Amino acid sequence: xxxxxxxxxxxxxxxxxxxxxxxxxxxxxxxxxxxxxxxxxxxxxxxxxxxxxxxxxxxxxxxxxxxxxxxxxxxxxxxxxxxxxxxxxxxxxxxxxxxxxxxxxxxxxxxxxxxxxxxxx
Numbered sequence: 001x002x003x004x005x006x007x008x009x010x011x012x013x014x015x016x017x018x019x020x021x022x023x024x025x026x027x028x029x030x031x032x033x034x035x036x037x038x039x040x041x042x043x044x045x046x047x048x049x050x051x052x053x054x055x056x057x058x059x060x061x062x063x064x065x066x067x068x069x070x071x072x073x074x075x076x077x078x079x080x081x082x083x084x085x086x087x088x089x090x091x092x093x094x095x096x097x098x099x100x101x102x103x104x105x106x107x108x109x110x111x112x113x114x115x116x117x118x119x120x121x
Contacts, residue, residue: 027094
């Protein structure tokens with residue numbers, strides 16, 4: 001007896017979409033978070049610009065954002081995604097420029113907490 005699991009459907013964003021860009025710093029490291037939005041205002045993709053292009057941290061940020069975006073487009077909810085990434089601890093960490101998130105344990109922790117604050121489902 002074999003089972004065929006249904007393939008999750010990917011909900012892509014339109015070619016022209018709304019987005020928000022948020023400037024932040026964590027422990028003195030500056031970054032820009034851009035969140036692409038579906039027509040209903042829910043996040044469908046994220047982009048993160050930190051550090052010098054071509055650097056290891058820049059590459060890891062791009063890889064993380066692609067995976068996060070694909071997960072959102074395949075149905076992972078923002079709260080579920082945030083629960084998995086919130087609390088991850090690695091450098092850079094520390095004080096942030098955001099009074100709503102005064103401390104972050106990592107860039108990943110900061111992004112999860114930012115999304116959780118602005119997109120509670």
